[in-house]
Amino acid sequence: MTILVTGGAGFIGTHTLVELDAADHSFVVVDNFSNSSQKALTAVEKITNKPICFFDVDVRNEEALQQIFENQAAAGRPITTVIHFAALKSVSESVSHAVRYYDNNIGGLLKLLGAMTKSNVNNIVFSSSATVYGDPEALPFEENHPVRPKNPYGHTKAMAEQILDDWAKQDKKNKAIALRYFNPIGAHPSGIIGEDPNGVPNNIFPYITRVALGHLPWLNIFGNDYSTVDGTGVRDYLHVVDLAKAHELSVRYLEKSSEGFFKAVNLGTGTGTSVFQLVQSFELQCGVSIPYQIATRRNGDVSSAWANPQLAKNLIGWTAKLSIADMCRDGWNWQYKNPRGYN
Ligand code: NAD
Ligand code: UD1
DSSP states (O other), X not given: OEEEEXXXXXXXXXXXXXXXXXXTOEEEEEEOOTTOOHHHHHHHHHHHOSOXXXXXXXXXXXXXXXXXXXXXXXXXXXXXXXXXXXXXXXXXHHHHTHHHHIIIIIIHHHHHHHHHHHTXXXXXXXXXXXXXGOXXXXXXXXXXXXXXXXXXXXXXXXXXXXXXXXXXXXXXXXXXXXXXXXXXXXXXXXXSSOOOOSSSOSSHHHHHHHHHHTSSSOXXXXXXOSSSSSSSOEEOEEEHXXXXXXXXXXXXXXXXXXXXXXXXXXXXXXXXXXXXHHHHHHHHHHOOOOOEEEEOOOTTOOSBOOBOOHHHHHHHOOOOOOOHHHHHHHHHHHHHHOTTTTO
């Protein structure tokens, strides 16, 4: 049995490949390298000590995907499950280039499902996001919280979940899990793979590590007047290695289930951390001081968001194990050893 990993060269994809390998799964990767490079896969090979079979293919190319499914089957290594990471993920860019986001994220999913259907591949793990919830009615977020995304990126994730739900209903063999990630940060403890955003990071953790390197002068903290423990925004940060393990467990769950289904599952620690707390923990763990300025609130930000991760525990047997200190230490280890990322 082989797993197809789309977007496998990206931040979460690379970490997942390492965990799939550790659990003795074989996999092939599809990526168009629009937000990554082949160097990320070479880095994974350094950890696993095995060559990676990858295809420089866009997931919107249904024929190419179908060819991969057919070739794998003909070679006696049929693909049984897909982990679908490939998507564009910038909230701000999704506002200025909404159609490109729908084309890539929704168009890509539809072509992938088309190829899977033609090739009788019935299992999919989909990368969703806590962003589907929008403003919280109550915390922690439960999976049955209303889905009200606030930007085109979030809409693509919510629509994709609906498509997968309907796909699961169209054939009782079809099984889909949408994993709603909260805020993945950190890196593999080896420091060989990690997050490598293009340009100035939008997300807080890579911003902090760039400030720590001295590549950016200070951190702008977007608001210190929220009703939170210290006035700064609160999020449920989780270690990317914990997140990666949840994909391996999801694959196992899909492959052993006999009935078709769609399920959306939160992946978070269940604990909120404020921006100040994150910065303090980083400074303590890494011995680097992070200068900051208080800036105005960022448009579209919620005050607080954290998960109820109970369903992940009940369904796939997953619990986050690594702490904020681990996330800071490992994320800094990667950035310090690779100040220019994979370049
Ligand atoms: P990433 O950008 O590092 O990885 C995505 C990968 O997909 C990249 O390698 C990119 O080149 C590839 N890709 C994009 N469009 C493609 C296409 N049309 N065909 C083939 N490959 C394509 O992002 P990531 O942080 O690893 O995120 C992975 C998934 O998780 C995405 O779907 C993202 O929306 C979702 N997600 C991420 C976060 C986060 O904080 N990183 C949070 C919630 C959800
Ligand atoms: C953002 C996206 C979300 C996406 C997630 C992961 C928005 C509104 N939301 O979530 O859709 O799924 O990234 O890609 O963009 N902060 C600062 N200074 C910074 C950056 C962030 O103070 O330079 C604060 C934010 O106000 C927030 C916290 O840090 O309180 C986390 O921000 P971020 O890492 O961008 O994640 P989210 O906003 O949760």
